[in-house]
Amino acid sequence: MEVDPEMIPLLGRLEYPDHMLNPWSRLLGGELAHLDLGPGARVLDPACGMGGVAVMVAREFGASVQGYDVLAGHVGKAEAFAVAQGQGERCVFAVADVRDVVGEARGYDALLWIAAPRVWSDAAVTIRALRRCVRPGGTVFIADAYRGEDLPQTLCPGMQTLDETTEGLAAEGDTVTLVPDPPTDWEGDTAVARAAARRLWDSLRDPDERGVVERYLAQLDASGERDAVELGSAFWHVVRGEA
Numbered sequence: 001m002e003v004d005p006e007m008i009p010l011l012g013r014l015e016y017p018d019h020m021l022n023p024w025s026r027l028l029g030g031e032l033a034h035l036d037l038g039p040g041a042r043v044l045d046p047a048c049g050m051g052g053v054a055v056m057v058a059r060e061f062g063a064s065v066q067g068y069d070v071l072a073g074h075v076g077k078a079e080a081f082a083v084a085q086g087q088g089e090r091c092v093f094a095v096a097d098v099r100d101v102v103g104e105a106r107g108y109d110a111l112l113w114i115a116a117p118r119v120w121s122d123a124a125v126t127i128r129a130l131r132r133c134v135r136p137g138g139t140v141f142i143a144d145a146y147r148g149e150d151l152p153q154t155l156c157p158g159m160q161t162l163d164e165t166t167e168g169l170a171a172e173g174d175t176v177t178l179v180p181d182p183p184t185d186w187e188g189d190t191a192v193a194r195a196a197a198r199r200l201w202d203s204l205r206d207p208d209e210r211g212v213v214e215r216y217l218a219q220l221d222a223s224g225e226r227d228a229v230e231l232g233s234a235f236w237h238v239v240r241g242e243a
């Protein structure tokens with residue numbers, strides 16, 4: 001969902017119980033168990049949000065995770081969550097734009113790209129940028145929505161179909177394993193986001209700020225209904241080849 005600029009300063013004040021900002025929170029532990037993320041593994045999470053996935057990976061598997069997010073409020077929440085979960089030494093977070101991160105980060109065992117922003121034009125351009133951050137044999141794990149075959153591109157700008165996405169992700173010659181249509185909790189995701197926005201609204205006194213949150217709530221409802229009906233979702237494991 002596109003977020004209005006006036007809401008951006010307030011996003012970091014939303015409270016999510018498990019710090020996950022995606023509709024696959026209950027599935028990710030099982031899916032990532034297929035990767036070798038034990039102690040010593042280095043994981044990059046370049047759009048880490050409030051750190052829910054990073055902390056889960058450190059806690060469940062023992063990997064060290066470097067997370068980045070463009071919002072300082074999210075990074076602050078991720079840091080506090082890691083400490084509260086006893087993972088402060090394994091999880092390091094910083095504020096950065098993913099486009100800068102991928103220019104520098106190299107040699108990771110895995111990269112997590114989960115409900116991540118569409119900063120690149122399509123899947124082929126995205127994987128070209130991300131795969132450089134993992135070593136040959138390392139995995140870029142992607143959890144994302146795709147556009148239904150019948151839906152006009154104009155309704156979901158920048159979003160590709162399942163086949164287009166899978167083809168694009170294979171463009172560099174890597175091995176791509178597709179997990180199509182995991183049971184995606186769009187409604188639960190919207191309900192959690194709605195409850196967080198509602199709690200924030202309750203805590204605010206400034207009528208202008210309350211108005212911003214009210215418009216955000218209306219947007220959430222509209223996009224939640226649309227996502228549940230119109231979007232598919234999938235996981236892709238892209239294992240980098242030697243190139």
Ligand SMILES: C[S@@+](CC[C@H](N)C(=O)[O-])C[C@H]1O[C@@H](n2cnc3c(N)ncnc32)[C@H](O)[C@@H]1O
Pocket residue numbers: 019020021022046047048049050051052053068069070071074096097098099113114115116117119
């Ligand atoms: C839907 S959330 C998903 C967060 C996390 N991966 C998760 O599953 O909980 C997307 C995140 O991307 C961050 N983001 C958006 N644009 C970004 C950018 N250019 N660079 C880094 N992070 C960005 C947002 O601030 C937000 O925290």
